[in-house]
Amino acid sequence: MQKSAARLGVGGPVGSGKTALLESIIPMLMEKGIEVAVVANDLLTTEDAERLKRGGFLHPERIVGVETGSCPHTAIREDPSMNLLAIKDLELLYPELDLIFVESGGDNLASSFSYDLVDSYIFVIDVGAGDDIPRKKGPGFVQADLVVINKIDIAPYVGADLELIRKEAPLYRRGKPIAYTNCKTKEGLNEVVNFIMETVLFRSATAKVS
Ligand SMILES: Nc1nc2c(ncn2[C@@H]2O[C@H](COP(=O)(O)OP(=O)(O)OP(=O)(O)O)[C@@H](O)[C@H]2O)c(=O)[nH]1
Numbered sequence: 001m002q003k004s005a006a007r008l009g010v011g012g013p014v015g016s017g018k019t020a021l022l023e024s025i026i027p028m029l030m031e032k033g034i035e036v037a038v039v040a041n042d043l044l045t046t047e048d049a050e051r052l053k054r055g056g057f058l059h060p061e062r063i064v065g066v067e068t069g070s071c072p073h074t075a076i077r078e079d080p081s082m083n084l085l086a087i088k089d090l091e092l093l094y095p096e097l098d099l100i101f102v103e104s105g106g107d108n109l110a111s112s113f114s115y116d117l118v119d120s121y122i123f124v125i126d127v128g129a130g131d132d133i134p135r136k137k138g139p140g141f142v143q144a145d146l147v148v149i150n151k152i153d154i155a156p157y158v159g160a161d162l163e164l165i166r167k168e169a170p171l172y173r174r175g176k177p178i179a180y181t182n183c184k185t186k187e188g189l190n191e192v193v194n195f196i197m198e199t200v201l202f203r204s205a206t207a208k209v210s
């Protein structure tokens with residue numbers, strides 16, 4: 001029987017760093033022997049898929065662009081059929097896959113994934129959007145399996161109080177995991193990789209798969 005890969009959604013507002021996160025963590029996962037592919041959603045282009053292909057860390061055929069043509073959350077929640085087809089094609093082409101990422105198009109704080117499409121999902125927010133984002137209790141932020149609070153490096157330049165975010169975010173997450181990251185320096189990315197290894201793939205975060 002063909003094994004099926006774990007499916008991990010990556011959602012969050014426009015420009016929060018979803019693709020930057022994938023560009024950083026996919027090579028880290030590959031170093032651990034994880035077989036990865038990506039489905040990248042965009043509204044009217046395949047911009048992110050092309051960018052990931054240019055990155056050169058994955059065979060281009062392991063990256064599929066999906067043009068949703070509608071509100072991004074429609075394609076990841078209400079009618080995920082386009083994404084399910086893309087996943088099926090990848091699994092047929094690469095039966096050895098362990099993990100398929102599904103990057104949503106940039107959306108709003110209410111954006112969440114259907115669990116018919118993914119096994120779990122990460123919600124990425126940007127410190128530059130303001131230190132009140134956790135307090136706004138967006139369903140994506142509250143419900144995601146992991147929240148990534150990205151661009152921690154820019155907090156001093158945009159007047160965002162990172163300490164306040166660190167204090168308030170866990171209150172609204174009710175104990176669910178949060179990682180604080182800077183995709184430019186890779187700070188905090190080990191936490192994201194460890195989450196994927198242990199919670200999504202059920203593997204030891206330290207062991208290298210052979
Ligand atoms: N300073 C800083 N910039 C970042 C960080 N992460 C991402 N960026 C920048 O933020 C911008 C948006 O990043 P993307 O990865 O394209 O964001 P995205 O969420 O994939 O965007 P959409 O798919 O269009 O919604 C880019 O210019 C990145 O270089 C970070 O941790 N720190």
Ligand SMILES: [Mg+2]
Binds near residue numbers: 019020103
């Ligand atoms: Mg993107």
